[in-house]
Amino acid sequence: MNQWNPRVFSKRHRFLVVEDEADIAELVALHLSDLNGDVTTVSDGACGLDRALHDNWDMVLLDLRLPGVDGLEICRTLRSQARYVPVMMVTSRSSELDRVLGLEIGADDYLVKPFSMIELKARVKALLRRSGQQTPLMLQEQLNHGELMLDRNRRRARIGHQMLDLTAKEFDLLWFFASHPGQVFKRYELLDEVWGYGHDGYEHTVNSHINRLRSKLESDPTHPDYIETVWGVGYRFRESVTH
16 A cells, blocks of 8 residues: 655645535635645636646546536546546545446546545545656656557557557556566555555456456457466466567
8 A cells, every 4th residue: 555655745736626516616625725735626617627638737626517518528538638637536426337437537536425524635645645656667658568569648559550449547557567567466456556545345347447458458358468367366467478
């Protein structure tokens, strides 16, 4: 698990809160200010999308139900950009389907209303730690493994000349695996590293993502060249591939 790093919170952070309920936006902004943060609040989706795209933020907090452009579309657009910014969904939609959809599009975390400010601050701090603990390897723009080529700036993956049609979270998962060849990861470790804080009990999400990723990545998903199952433990990315 990630440890607290005081350097992450020694600088000012810029937060964008896109929330149409004024009382919630004001309360969230008040508590984010306690985290050494400068907070901008926006009440409609179109303005929120414009601000998210044209300013530099340390984190964007999105309501799903917004006038104009909804939070899912804002998140989807942000994840199509080269520059990465942590995104937290804050919403009254509590169904597992809504949560999985938000995470699939590329949200880093998902907080359901009503929530405590203690939990909000804990999750925000966890995401800031994760974004502030990137190693030189994690900062690479491209990775190559055999015929597999990954470009993180353009968020593109291809095998040979064939482009892979990956969702945002499938790309994140593949990038993480390819950044740690040969290392075995348990499902809960992948949840922590790729999905982030607060996803205990969602190990089946890892399984379903890996199955879909294999269907796009592997020539024969039943005999994978890239992502291996280590029975009784988890998964690993092979250090060498067969083609």
